[in-house]
Amino acid sequence: MSTSTELKVILREQTGRSASRRLRKSNQIPAILYGKGTEPKALSVDIPEFTKLLKSIAGRKTIIELKSEGADKPALSFLQEVQRDPITDRFLHADFQEIHPEEKFEVEVPVVIKGDAYGVKTQGGILEIATHTVRVRCLAKDLPGAIEVDVTELKTDETVKVGALPALEGVxxxxxxxxxxxxxLAGEAPEETPADAAAAAAAAKKKK
Structure with missing residues (x-):
């Protein structure tokens, strides 16, 4: 299996806005686990533990083993979405998608740019990231945390497309x-100002 991390969760019976508000006041986050062919499960997660989880995965797509009391084995999942309060930035809700080791699934994986592009260093170009994620299909054991794209040799007016991404086994x-x-992209030449024109004319006059 690809890199995984553990998270303790609690199965909860009470749902709805009032129950969610009570959870947040007790330093917990309401969450849900859903997957193909299974009933969604309402969960609660300790905020400090959840914060530690986010720091450990650092934006990469990682298998998360959800451990709950009384369960025979942890549920394999990945973090699908985190909702935050737009004003306070406090956690409001977390969505986990359940996966099965023997079944392939599709997921958005982040793109990580590596290296300094030749076109930027020597040709005055500008690096433009067209997409920050790509969708892949794989088994849990083959899930890449991110897709690394080496742009060292990339020149101006050149593009890396999905078809040129690195081949990964099982992905x-x-x-x-x-x-x-x-x-x-080719950088734009700076516009000549009147002062620049005057300086160029003066330099040309001195040469005569």
Missing amino acids: EYRDPVGQAVVAC
Whole structure:
């Protein structure tokens, strides 16, 4: 299996806004676990533990083993969405998607840019990231935490597309092969100001 981490959760019976507010006041986050062919499970997660989890995965797609008291074995999942209060930034809700070791699934995986593009360093270009995630299909054991894209040799007016992403064993890219991931655009030449023109004219006059 790919890199995984554990998280303790509690199965909860009470749902709804009032129950969720009570959970948040007790330093917990309401959450849900859902998956293909299974009934959604209402959960609660300790905020400090959840914060530690987010720091440990650092934005990468990671298998999370949800452990609850009384369960025979942990539920395998990945973090699908985290809702935050737009004003206070406090956690409001977390969604986990359940997966099964023997079944392939599709998921968005982050793109990580590696290296300094030749076009930026030597040609005055600008690196533009067209997409920050790509969709892949794989088994849990093959899930990549991120797709690393080396742009060291990328020149101006060149683009890395999905079809040129690194081949990973057991991983199938599901986005169109022609979809742009990252490009190096030609930088615009700075506009000449009147002062620049006057300085150039003065320099040319001195040479005569």
